[in-house]
Amino acid sequence: MAALLLGFLLLAGHHLDRPGLNSDELLFATPALHAGGATYDPWLHLPLMVGGYLGALKAYLFMPVFAVWAPGPFSVRVPGLLIAAGALGAFWLFVRRVGGAPAAALALLLLAFDPSYAFTARVDYGPTQLMQLVKGLSLLAVVHVVEEGRLRWLWALLALSLLGLYDKLNYVWVVNALALAALAHLPRLRGLARAAPRRFWPPVLLLGAATAALFAGTILTLLHESRPEQATLTLGQRVAHTLALVARTFDGSLIYDWIVLEPLPRWPVVAALHAPLLLLALVLVARRGAAWTEAQAHLGRWLAFCLVAEGAVLAQLVATRAVWGAHHVLVLWPFPQAAAALAAALAWGRLAGGAAPRLRPALVTGLLLGAAATLAGQAAAGLRYERRIYGSAPTPNPLFTTDVYALSAWVNARLPRVASVITADWGMRYPLRTLAPAAEREKVRDLWLVFREFGKGDGRAVYKEWFEGRPVIVLSYHAERPVFPAADTNWRAFAAKHLEPRGPLFRTALGTYEMTCLGPDAAAGAALCASPALP
Numbered sequence: 001m002a003a004l005l006l007g008f009l010l011l012a013g014h015h016l017d018r019p020g021l022n023s024d025e026l027l028f029a030t031p032a033l034h035a036g037g038a039t040y041d042p043w044l045h046l047p048l049m050v051g052g053y054l055g056a057l058k059a060y061l062f063m064p065v066f067a068v069w070a071p072g073p074f075s076v077r078v079p080g081l082l083i084a085a086g087a088l089g090a091f092w093l094f095v096r097r098v099g100g101a102p103a104a105a106l107a108l109l110l111l112a113f114d115p116s117y118a119f120t121a122r123v124d125y126g127p128t129q130l131m132q133l134v135k136g137l138s139l140l141a142v143v144h145v146v147e148e149g150r151l152r153w154l155w156a157l158l159a160l161s162l163l164g165l166y167d168k169l170n171y172v173w174v175v176n177a178l179a180l181a182a183l184a185h186l187p188r189l190r191g192l193a194r195a196a197p198r199r200f201w202p203p204v205l206l207l208g209a210a211t212a213a214l215f216a217g218t219i220l221t222l223l224h225e226s227r228p229e230q231a232t233l234t235l236g237q238r239v240a241h242t243l244a245l246v247a248r249t250f251d252g253s254l255i256y257d258w259i260v261l262e263p264l265p266r267w268p269v270v271a272a273l274h275a276p277l278l279l280l281a282l283v284l285v286a287r288r289g290a291a292w293t294e295a296q297a298h299l300g301r302w303l304a305f306c307l308v309a310e311g312a313v314l315a316q317l318v319a320t321r322a323v324w325g326a327h328h329v330l331v332l333w334p335f336p337q338a339a340a341a342l343a344a345a346l347a348w349g350r351l352a353g354g355a356a357p358r359l360r361p362a363l364v365t366g367l368l369l370g371a372a373a374t375l376a377g378q379a380a381a382g383l384r385y386e387r388r389i390y391g392s393a394p395t396p397n398p399l400f401t402t403d404v405y406a407l408s409a410w411v412n413a414r415l416p417r418v419a420s421v422i423t424a425d426w427g428m429r430y431p432l433r434t435l436a437p438a439a440e441r442e443k444v445r446d447l448w449l450v451f452r453e454f455g456k457g458d459g460r461a462v463y464k465e466w467f468e469g470r471p472v473i474v475l476s477y478h479a480e481r482p483v484f485p486a487a488d489t490n491w492r493a494f495a496a497k498h499l500e501p502r503g504p505l506f507r508t509a510l511g512t513y514e515m516t517c518l519g520p521d522a523a524a525g526a527a528l529c530a531s532p533a534l535p
Contacts, residue, residue, distance in 0.1 A: 090136025126327030267377030
């Protein structure tokens with residue numbers, strides 16, 4: 001275990017400042033720094049939510065971190081990397097408890113070098129890190145209840161589920177999946193409920209009531225949301241679309257294609273990973289007359305648990321028309337990997353004794369081929385990630401460029417001299433606010449939504465509120481590669497209509513970014529964009 005976790009930390013943790021800090025991974029940072037970016041309670045002014053379905057749990061965890069470690073790529077990503085490693089440890093311990101040490105080692109091997117998991121351990125753009133840790137701890141709580149009958153762990157499961165739901169509402173997928181998967185242990189749970197109903201039912205009913213209330217009050221309103229490309233898909237098309245997302249998350253291409261803007265060669269990783277299930281099916285047919293030992297039945301129940309959980313999450317992904325990224329698909333982890341490891345262990349056990357040893361070489365060969373194909377696909381993707389995402393090559397997607405560090409230094413040097421630094425397109429506000437001096441953070445203002453809707457008004461109110469008689473810097477991406485083309489186009493139209501006629505604009509560029517400077521007079525505007533343009 002230690003060697004695999006060390007390998008994971010080296011894979012996910014080297015060159016930790018690359019790619020550049022991303023806006024989504026910093027949604028928690030400004031609330032943690034008491035710099036806005038959240039809804040707050042009216043009495044103590046504590047952050048409650050950082051988005052429509054994102055709670056401020058991570059912001060609270062990082063408040064003490066930022067109190068002793070200045071915000072930057074390492075203070076943001078090192079704790080997240082450790083959280084992701086902790087989740088892997090919990091997954092390993094879960095499989096070890098239910099399937100033994102060899103199965104746990106295989107599951108951890110399949111998880112630790114997964115390129116999608118390693119990337120989100122570094123860049124928590126989902127976010128997914130806390131979700132994975134809470135899920136891993138929840139699985140251990142389920143084991144304590146089912147294996148040992150320790151019903152107080154139901155309260156731990158309730159607390160963990162509420163934390164997961166507060167972190168991100170789509171954790172309800174995990175809660176629902178665990179509830180359905182528990183049916184694999186229904187006789188055991190029924191016995192526990194009959195033996196100690198006063199200890200069993202209160203946490204179970206509270207969790208059910210909380211999940212039902214959340215579903216009725218929030219999730220139902222989100223079910224109608226859809227991405228444009230999914231709005232008209234039939235059920236069959238949604239299934240195919242979701243399975244394609246799953247396959248591309250397993251082989252790493254979904255994240256890679258998004259960041260590098262070119263296709264990653266595809267490997268059948270998802271098929272190879274599920275090969276042990278096919279091998280188990282063949283073994284079960286070959287040994288269908290052999291009696292089952294209690295150990296094998298035990299393995300079979302936990303394998304069914306993982307398969308039902310995987311299927312339940314997948315069904316919920318299909319039902320949600322707004323699923324598009326690897327951060328959604330990663331809710332499946334670690335169920336496929338655990339199922340593969342448990343299937344291998346069960347197949348090996350079913351071949352014990354009699355004439356079965358003659359089949360063991362074939363089983364070992366099949367398992368080795370499946371594991372080798374999985375790891376080869378992961379390694380091939382990892383090498384591409386190393387060259388194009390974690391290396392020194394420029395990142396084509398502007399949301400992940402390392403130019404953001406130079407831009408932050410350039411902006412920070414000018415913040416004392418401006419009324420505001422305005423971002424005209426999406427993705428710059430959170431990195432710049434996070435990296436800005438504490439006293440100047442409020443000067444970084446995000447108007448990308450205003451510019452996206454600029455065509456609905458003539459812009460005079462925007463000019464008077466933010467620009468008239470003020471020294472201002474406006475940040476955008478280069479015109480040939482904006483994030484939201486409508487926002488960029490409308491910003492340029494606004495500048496042509498309201499800014500250029502009133503005085504000269506001064507422009508400079510830094511890598512991915514374009515900076516426009518203006519002031520109450522030409523000299524002030526020129527000074528803001530004057531050399532040195534780079535920090």
